[in-house]
Amino acid sequence: MSKSENKQPTIMEAMQEAMAYLQAHKREDRVAEHLLLFHLGIDKTQLLMNMRESMDPVLYAAFRKDIEEHAKTGIPLQHLTGEEEFLGRRYYVNRDVLIPRPETEELVLGVEAMIKKHLAERDLTIADIGTGSGIIATSLKLAFPEATVIATDISERALLIAKSNSRTLGADLTLRLGSYLEPILQLGKRVNVVVSNPPYIDEADKEHMTDTVKNFDPSLALFADDNGLAAYKEIIAALPEVLAFPAVAAFEIGWQQGAQVRDLLLATFPTAEVEVRQDINGKDRMVFAWICE
Numbered sequence: 001m002s003k004s005e006n007k008q009p010t011i012m013e014a015m016q017e018a019m020a021y022l023q024a025h026k027r028e029d030r031v032a033e034h035l036l037l038f039h040l041g042i043d044k045t046q047l048l049m050n051m052r053e054s055m056d057p058v059l060y061a062a063f064r065k066d067i068e069e070h071a072k073t074g075i076p077l078q079h080l081t082g083e084e085e086f087l088g089r090r091y092y093v094n095r096d097v098l099i100p101r102p103e104t105e106e107l108v109l110g111v112e113a114m115i116k117k118h119l120a121e122r123d124l125t126i127a128d129i130g131t132g133s134g135i136i137a138t139s140l141k142l143a144f145p146e147a148t149v150i151a152t153d154i155s156e157r158a159l160l161i162a163k164s165n166s167r168t169l170g171a172d173l174t175l176r177l178g179s180y181l182e183p184i185l186q187l188g189k190r191v192n193v194v195v196s197n198p199p200y201i202d203e204a205d206k207e208h209m210t211d212t213v214k215n216f217d218p219s220l221a222l223f224a225d226d227n228g229l230a231a232y233k234e235i236i237a238a239l240p241e242v243l244a245f246p247a248v249a250a251f252e253i254g255w256q257q258g259a260q261v262r263d264l265l266l267a268t269f270p271t272a273e274v275e276v277r278q279d280i281n282g283k284d285r286m287v288f289a290w291i292c293e
Helices: 011-024 032-041 045-051 057-073 077-081 104-119 135-143 156-168 182-188 201-207 228-242 258-268
Strands: 084-085 089-092 125-129 148-153 174-177 193-198 243-252 273-278 284-291
Touching: 011 032, 011 057, 011 125, 032 045, 032 057, 032 077, 032 125, 057 077, 077 084, 089 135, 104 135, 104 174, 104 193, 104 243, 125 135, 135 156, 135 193, 148 156, 148 182, 174 182, 182 228, 193 228, 201 258, 228 243, 228 258, 258 273, 258 284
Parallel strands: 125 148, 125 193, 148 174, 193 243
Antiparallel strands: 084 089, 243 284, 273 284
């Protein structure tokens, strides 16, 4: 990214220069505005009001460095800023956890609705399996402050991030290290709600993924054996040992996995009410189950 002829370019010039550079490297030019807001510490309204102001040279240098790194390597915007928003709250993220995505917001809102409909009068214990940055567990704890919320992950580094995020946002979680439902079994706990956004991408699909995802998101959180179904099979097989009936189970899924995950749930709980729901893009993305026994 060539330096502006003006040693202190205006904010507008800095953004235009960055957008052109990103376009030349076949990256989304909207990243320029997001990074500019981050480095200047202002909102979009303030940005529009100050477009003709000169940009501080130190901030400009830091901004240019991030633009160049993103353009050349594909490093996600969120890894440069160290944060992402989820349901209106800011979470710290890095390469040890998945970056929160809008589809997962729909999963959490769906779980909240099911709890309010079916379990409103009960003492709740909720388990978030594969918590990552803690977005699901933290959101549910803040939505249901009286509930006990257990968050598990096989990655110790991910649990440290979940711990930091939950404490920052005032959510008291029980964090446990281990694979899927193993920590719940070790605790000897029965839970009313199990929710999970597990790894569900087939390793064979890696070559079709963008460098921003495959080179920076943790592989542990992305890929699963058995055509991406291994995690669902392991979690669902253990559900009878951990659920306190009646119960809710909810999963985020790959867009082609709805029927298979639904069938896994029905094979384990034949009388369950199981629904595959689509995301905002019209693709199958969530499976919800109301299980009475």
